Amino acid sequence: MPAAEHNYDDERAVWNAYAESTKKDVFESDPVFRWTQYQGHGPGPELLGEPESVLEIGCGTGRALAFLAQRGVKARGVDMSPVMVARTTERWGPLGVEFVCAEVLDFLAEDTRTYDAVYSIFGAAWFSDPRRLFPLVKQRLAPGGRFVFSQPPAIPGAYGPQGMYKGGFAGPATYTYRYSHTPAVWRSLLREAGFDEVSVRVHDAPQAGHIGTLIGLAVAPR
Secondary structure: OHHHHOOHHHHHHHHHHHHHHOOHHHHHOOOOOOOOOOOOOOOOHHHHOOOOEEEEEOOOOOHHHHHHHOOOOEEEEEEOOHHHHHHHHHHHHHHOOEEEEOOHHHHHHHOOOOEEEEEEEOOHHHHOOHHHHHHHHHHHEEEEEEEEEEEOOOOOOOOEEEEEEOOOOOOOOOEEEEEEOOHHHHHHHHHHOOOEEEEEEEEOOOOOOOOOEEEEEEEOOO
């Protein structure tokens, strides 16, 4: 599988470049939690249930974790970019959020904690082989815990792992993979990993004809 073959140093370079390109005002703005790419649109943290502890995989700017931490949730995030983790720790660490710099599959395989919810917002669930990721997520969930993820829906006819170069098509050939499937295939992959109460759907954009948001939710066996 491509996810087992690609160079994690190259992938880290992709995410470091993303971190360095993230505008400073993102970290200066208030924490926010939303599943979709549209401000003020779509469901909120209620999809997580009422967790006491959460883990965000591929946590990026950390704003969603900060939002939850302000509401008393024990919040932890993992991201591959040391640049991003340094920035999020400086900004949101004082709220009690813990950030870990690690490759998510390795982290989940080695972590000994369990969480009431694990989630990904345009994060690791989009950029990791689901056949490897989903069983590891289930192992880290407490009984009845929820796994929720959001990301763009697949372009019709373009399914499976897809490569993405850093910074266009010039310069060093550093790249990563993202994974796209139909909702039916995502549901099948979640059930294959042992989850219950599986739901995957595309939440429509606020304007007709614009890109929607694929949202998946599954529950660890009780």
